[in-house]
Structures are given as C-alpha cells and as structure tokens.
Amino acid sequence: MLQLQEGGHIHYSRSRFGYKNGKYAETFCYPIQLQHTYSTMGLGSKETSSFLSDFLEKCGGYAVLDGGFATELERHGADLNDPLWSAKCLITSPHLVRRVHLDYLDAGANIILTASYQATIQGFEAKGFSKEEAKDLLRKSVEIAIEAREIYYDKFQSRRPVLVAASIGSYGAYLADGSEYSGNYGDAITVETLKVFHRERVQILANSGADLIAFETIPNKIEAKAYAELLDEEGIEIPAWFSFSSKDGINVVSGDSMLECASIADSCKNVVAVGINCTPPRFIYGLVSSIRNVTNKPIVIYPNSGETYDGQTKQWVKSTGVVNEEFADIAIDKWCEAGASLFGGCCRTTPNTIRAISKTLSNKSSSTVNDDA
Template sequence: MGFWTGDPSPAMSDFLRQSGGFAVIDGGLATELESHGADLNDPLWSAKCLISSPHLIQKVHLDYLEAGANIIITASYQATIQGFESKGLSREESESLLKRSVELACEARDIFWERCTECAIGNEAVPKRRPILVAASIGSYGAYLADGSEYSGDYGEAVTLETLKDFHRRRVQIMAESGADLIAFETIPNKLESQAYVELLEANDMKIPAWFSFNSKDGTNVVSGDSILECASVADSCKKVVAIGINCTPPRFIHGLILSIKKVTCKPILIYPNSGETYDADRKQWVPSTGVSDEDFVSYVSKWREVGASLVGGCCRTTPNTIRAIARALCKESAVPTSSQ
C-alpha cells in the first residue's frame, strides 16, 4: 500500500487536506485508447490493451497527469481472471495482467514526478510533488458479461450474493496486494453487488481503502432501480470505504445524487460523470448527439463543489481536455477567499 498506512478510515480526508481540499480524478480511458488507435471491439474492452498495447495505457495515464489529475484509475475495469481465461490465458497469466495494470499506473506516476523534477531543476527551484494516488479499478459482474447489464443491474435470479463474492474474491485480493493506493469499485449497478464488495473487504481484513461509485440513469436510483440512499448506506457501513459517489452518469443528474448521498454519509463524495451521451449496449456504441461540451461539463463543477463533492473527474467520453478544464476550475475556486462572516 503506497500513500497511507494504518486505519483507512481518515485516509481520504487526509489526502484531500494535502491536496488543498479537493482532488481531480482522471477521465475516460477506453475512448482515449481508441483515439490512439486501439481496437477495443472485444469483451475485454480496455483491458485488451494490457495484452496488446500496454504502452498506450501508460501514455493515457501520463496525459491525464499532465492535465492535472491527482488520481489515476487503472486499466482493470474489465480485467477479470475469468475474462482472461476465456481468451486462453492461464490463471497465472491472468493474475499477472491484473498486477500489471497497477504497475503501469505507478510507472506513469513516477515518470510524471521525474519530469516535474527535471523542469524544476532547470528553473533552479524544486516544487513539492503534488500528491497522486493510483486507484485499482474493479468493474461490476455486468462488465465481465459484456452484455450491457452493468447499465441495468439485472443479473437474473440465478446470481446471488455468494455468486458475486465468489466471482470477485480473488481479483479483490490481488488488487489489495498490488501496490495501489486504494481500490475503486466502479459503476456499481445494484445494492446486491455493493453488499458483496463490503463483505469481501471485511472478511479479508484488508488494510487498503476503497471507494464505491454507483451509476444512475434517473437521478434518484441506481440503474437497477435500487435506491441510491440504500446503496450509499451499504457503502457507508464499511470502515474500509473512504469515499462514496457516482460515475458514468449524465452530468444533469449529479447535483441531486450528491444531495441524496449526503443524507446517509459524512464520508467524502466523489463524482466522475460521463459526457452525457447514451451508450447503446446492443450496438456497443455511444450515441454522440446527446453529449455536452467540455465547457458545459465544467460549468457544473462549482455547483457540485457547493453541494459537497470533494473529488471530481470524468468517465466515458471525457478527455484530458475535460480534466484540464476541471482542474483549472477547481484551482480557481480554491483560490477565492471565503467570507469570514
């Protein structure tokens, strides 16, 4: 575990204090990989690049760090032992690729820090390195199925709590021991899966912190129809969970979701919405006509901060330009003196 040791409960709050009260999460990974020529038309999606083009993953991490991100998320959202084995890889090879996703992000962080030092030496001043965390991504069971069910949360009656715990157990263990600073449980579509994650974290007495981020398509519930209040309460019950929030959700829903989450937790709130475009699970394509521009996206940031978001970034279809604009907006806001009244 890199950034912190001991009790994970105050870990994120300590990090935010060191970062000026807020943190910038990176943006979309898969769409950036595609912009660099990666073909992700595969059930492994972005995790395919762990096999075919890891250099592209590292480049995208670096692009986001250059844009101002404080937290970079590994290319393991769709990386599962079961998924790799279905491609003919051995169990050992599959587990090695999970670890490699974290190594690539850590290496990108080291390269970025080294670049900052080199630039500073040229100016005869060495600035303090800004804190940067590596978050090991764990996608939902639906992401592994690659059938769009991560956007519906409908796994069928045959999938039980024990099914989900068995599916995720080894991957969670590997990521907890990978050298990442925290685990990012992303795009959680239902209450059942959040409960599975909590039980895995608590059963293994893992020291590594985690965050839970849910997705919503109506601004009130998670995509399965489960209440966001109930799902956030499950996350809040676990001491290992150091932040709770929303990802891969249209920006227009975020304000209300932050207010809802605040009703059930005092933990830091994170949000990294998608561009506002709609994903067509049947065609496996994003429908581009409903998105918002970077300017429109960033116009929401001050409102999200006002109602309680501490960590802000982007998800699918957002870019380093989006993150750069978010970082500038947050820095400008933090520089504005508050009233003493």
C-alpha cells in the same frame, strides 16, 4: 502533450507512495529513497478514516480524477471491440495504457485509475491465459500506473500528490453485454455468487501496490453488498471507494435505491468515499445532494459525457443536457456546494475535460499545494 521515449526501462519502486507520514515528500525523483515511506498497505482503521481527508487537504480541498480511459485509448488508435474492452491493451499495447495515464497526469489528475476495469481472471482465462498469467495481468495494470506516476514526477519534478486507484468493474462489465447499465443479473446471481466472482481479483489488486481500490459503475445493491462483505471478510487493508451509476438521477441503474446503496458504502469501514460515475452530468447535482443525506464521507463524482451507451450496437448515442467539457465550467461549483470533493470524468470524457476541471478547481482551492507551487 508529453513527449516520452518509448521502450526506455524505467525503474520504480512499488512501495513508494505519494506521501509519507501524512506529509508529501519534498521530491519524488528516483532513485532518492524515502526514509519512512508512507504506504496504504496495512492502514489501521483510524488511518483509513483520515486517509482521504489528509489527501484532500494536500490537494487544496478538492482532488482531480482522470477521465474516460477507454475513450482515450481509442483516440490513440486502440481497437477495444473485445470482451476485455480497455483491459485488452494490457495484453496488446501496455505502452498505450501508460500513455493514457500520462495524458491524464499531464491534464492535472491527482488520482489515476488502472486499466483493470474489465480485467478479470475469468475474462483472461476465456482468452486462453493460465490463472497465473491472468493474475500477472491484473498486477501489471497497477504496475503501469505506478510507472506512469514515476515518469511524470521525474520528468516534471512535480510535487502534485497523485494516487493510483485499482479499478474494479462490476460483474455486468465482465459479461460485456451492457448489463452494467441495467444491473439486471437474473435470479441466479446472488451476493454469494458475486463474492465468489470478485474475491481473487480484489485480493490481488489490494496487494498490488495500489493506494486504493475504486469499485466503479456499481449497478445494484447486491454488488455493493458483495464488495462490502468481501472487504471485511478478506481483511483488505487498503481504502476503497464505491461509485454507483444512475440513469434517472434518483436510483442506481437497476432501480435499487441510491440511498440504500450509499448507506451500504457508508457502513463499510474500508470505504473512504462514496459517489457516482458514468452517469450524465445533468443528474449529478441531485444525486450528490441525496447521497449527502446518508454519509459524511467524501463524495466522488466522475460523470460521463451525457451520451447514452447502447449495449446492442455498442455505440454511444447523443443526448441533450450539459455535456462533456461544459460541465467543468458550469456545474462544478454547484456540485461542490452539494458536497462533492473529488471530480473527474468517465466514458467519452477526455484530457481536455480533466484540464478544465483542474483549472476550475485550482481557482477554488484554498491552498497552493495543488500544483507545483
């Protein structure tokens, strides 16, 4: 486990990214300035299409994501029983947010996701924050992740490529009533209303210094459509991934067709990976195989522990099948065969899950660049 001094002022540059000109820099130690800083801001469509394949190559063919963010915050003592869920810590305990990013970097993550999953302007305003304060909190989620990456690089002189993905949870996540797992928004919610709901948050996170946007736990087709249209209409210049969740191993949680949802992602030029998260490990193989039929884009998967969330009691209920740390050992090979290349964990997974995934993948990797070679 990393030992860090709390409260130290860390300098970091928002414009300094993990690699430059498609090549990872020799060192990431602040304050060395990179001459031609690689930034995902303003990528042309050609660069967007090769963005993730270049990154995967630098990682040795496969990349490791982080694991359950809220889960790890709770392990550090955070009380997340709040409509903002993990985003509450952006207000009450940013040091814990940084700590959790560092735990996952220490476990081997190549991509860390910001604490903005349930952070929305509307949600912060409901807590009494002004619109400007709400926007600042969104930006802060990215700043903390970038800061954690800087600390990690400085502390370990690490050269492992690391990207910061700005997390965007669904409208259902904002409702905080478990409807991100039903995808049932009722007739009043349309592609248009969802675009209105998400527009400003997407704009802010796209300009926050994050390397990409992770649209996570997408529960239905209209939300996928809304995201795709927004990325287009707003001329968003950073890449994104679309990740869906499923509770039957065939469709997304609303019952909409996974193939149709994945096709929407495939047609969107900003989307550099399509995948599945917060879904039991036992469903992953079949879902990856079917997504592979509709896209050639990299496939990202980060299952949950296999337990099921009960939105009423706000508890996770145990279930059978492959769980948590086991999946790294017994399932990753199969998931690679089926076509996935980015792996992490979602709810109820921990840094131990990520450590196990990282170990399994580094044994598979064709290159030694993955760690501090």
